[in-house]
Amino acid sequence: MKRKALGIVLTMATVMSMFAGCGSNAGTTDVAQTDTATETAAPEKTTDGNVYKVGIVQYVDDASLNQIESAIEKELDAKAEELGVTFDYADYTFNGQADSTTLNQIATELVADNVDVIIPIATPAAMIMQAATEDNQIPVVFSAVSDPVGAGLVDSLDAPGSNITGTSDALNTQAVMDLMFAADEDIKKVGILYDKSQDSSKTPVEDAIAYCTDKGVEVIEKTGTTNDEISLAADALVAAGVDAVFTPTDNTVMTAELAIYEKFTDAKIPHYTGADSFALNGAFLGYGVNYEELGTKTADMAAEVLVNGKKPAEFAVELLDNGIATVNTDTAAAIGLDYSKFSDMCEAVKETATNEEFE
Numbered sequence: 001m002k003r004k005a006l007g008i009v010l011t012m013a014t015v016m017s018m019f020a021g022c023g024s025n026a027g028t029t030d031v032a033q034t035d036t037a038t039e040t041a042a043p044e045k046t047t048d049g050n051v052y053k054v055g056i057v058q059y060v061d062d063a064s065l066n067q068i069e070s071a072i073e074k075e076l077d078a079k080a081e082e083l084g085v086t087f088d089y090a091d092y093t094f095n096g097q098a099d100s101t102t103l104n105q106i107a108t109e110l111v112a113d114n115v116d117v118i119i120p121i122a123t124p125a126a127m128i129m130q131a132a133t134e135d136n137q138i139p140v141v142f143s144a145v146s147d148p149v150g151a152g153l154v155d156s157l158d159a160p161g162s163n164i165t166g167t168s169d170a171l172n173t174q175a176v177m178d179l180m181f182a183a184d185e186d187i188k189k190v191g192i193l194y195d196k197s198q199d200s201s202k203t204p205v206e207d208a209i210a211y212c213t214d215k216g217v218e219v220i221e222k223t224g225t226t227n228d229e230i231s232l233a234a235d236a237l238v239a240a241g242v243d244a245v246f247t248p249t250d251n252t253v254m255t256a257e258l259a260i261y262e263k264f265t266d267a268k269i270p271h272y273t274g275a276d277s278f279a280l281n282g283a284f285l286g287y288g289v290n291y292e293e294l295g296t297k298t299a300d301m302a303a304e305v306l307v308n309g310k311k312p313a314e315f316a317v318e319l320l321d322n323g324i325a326t327v328n329t330d331t332a333a334a335i336g337l338d339y340s341k342f343s344d345m346c347e348a349v350k351e352t353a354t355n356e357e358f359e
Contacts, residue, residue, distance in 0.1 A: 071295025323347030
C-alpha cells in the first residue's frame with residue numbers, strides 16, 4: 001500500500017499559513033486530515049442514487065491502520081458502484097495523530113457536518129466517536145477494536161446495543177506464546193512491551209503473564225506512551241537480558257517499531273507481536289488477522305447500515321479468524337531463528353521483508 005502523507009495538526013499560530021498551503025475550508029475544525037480530502041476529488045454524485053456522507057477517523061498513522069483505511073476506501077468505492085449510490089468519504093477522512101483533543105475536534109466536526117456514518121479505526125478513536133454520537137445516534141461502525149466489550153463500546157458481540165457495531169481484531173495470545181516457545185523451548189525470561197494506556201493491550205498482556213507464570217518463566221514488563229518512551233523501554237528489555245519480547249495489538253508500539261526493531265535484532269531477541277504490520281516494520285513475527293480483510297468487512301458493514309437500513313444495535317460484531325503468522329525473513333536470518341515449526345501451528349505462515357508499508 002502506498003504510504004499516505006498526513007496533514008499536520010493546525011494551531012492558532014499557523015492557521016493563516018495553513019489556509020494558504022493546505023486547501024482547508026474556512027470554518028472547519030482544527031484537526032489533522034488525511035490527504036484523501038485534498039488529493040482525491042469527492043466522488044461524482046450519482047443522478048439516480050443516494051449520496052451518503054461517510055466519516056473515517058484513523059487513530060494514528062501506522063502500517064496496520066493505514067492498511068485498514070485503504071481497504072475501507074477501496075471497498076466503499078466498489079460497493080458504491082455495485083449499489084448505484086455514492087459514498088462521499090473524501091471530505092470526511094481524518095487522522096487523530098493519537099491525540100485525544102484532536103480526535104474530539106474531529107468528532108465535533110463530523111457531527112456538525114451531519115455525516116451519515118462514522119468509521120473509527122482502533123479503540124481510542126472508537127471510544128471518542130461513540131461518546132460524540134450518544135445523543136444524535138449517528139451510526140458508528142468501528143474497525144480494529146480488539147476488545148469491544150471490555151472497552152465498553154458494546155453490550156455484547158452478538159447484540160451490540162445503541163448505535164454502534166463493527167469489526168474486531170481480537171488477538172489469540174496463547175497462540176502467539178505457543179509459537180514463541182516452539183521456536184525456543186529454553187526461554188527463561190520474557191519481556192512484555194506495551195502502552196498501558198491502550199485498552200486493547202490490557203487483556204492480552206494479562207494472558208501473556210498468566211501463560212509465562214504457568215511455565216515458571218520470569219516476566220519483565222516495560223511500558224511507554226510515546227515513541228521515545230517505547231525506545232527507552234526496548235533498551236531496558238535488552239539490558240535485562242530477556243530471551244524474547246511480546247507485544248499485543250498495540251498502536252503505540254506499532255508506531256515505534258521501525259525505530260526499535262534493530263535494538264532487538266542486534267541483541268538476537270525475537271519480537272513476537274499482534275499484527276502482521278509489526279513484522280513488516282522489522283519485528284520477527286506478527287500474528288493475527290488480515291487487516292485488508294478487516295477493512296473490507298468494515299466497509300461492507302457500513303454499507304449494510306446505510307443502504308439496507310440494518311440497525312447497528314442488532315448487527316453482531318464481526319470477528320475475523322486468527323491463525324496467520326507473518327515472519328520477517330530479514331530479521332529471522334539476522335537473529336538465526338528457525339521458524340519451520342510454525343507451519344504446523346498456524347492457518348498460514350507468510351513471509352515479509354522490512355518496509356514501511358505493504359505494497
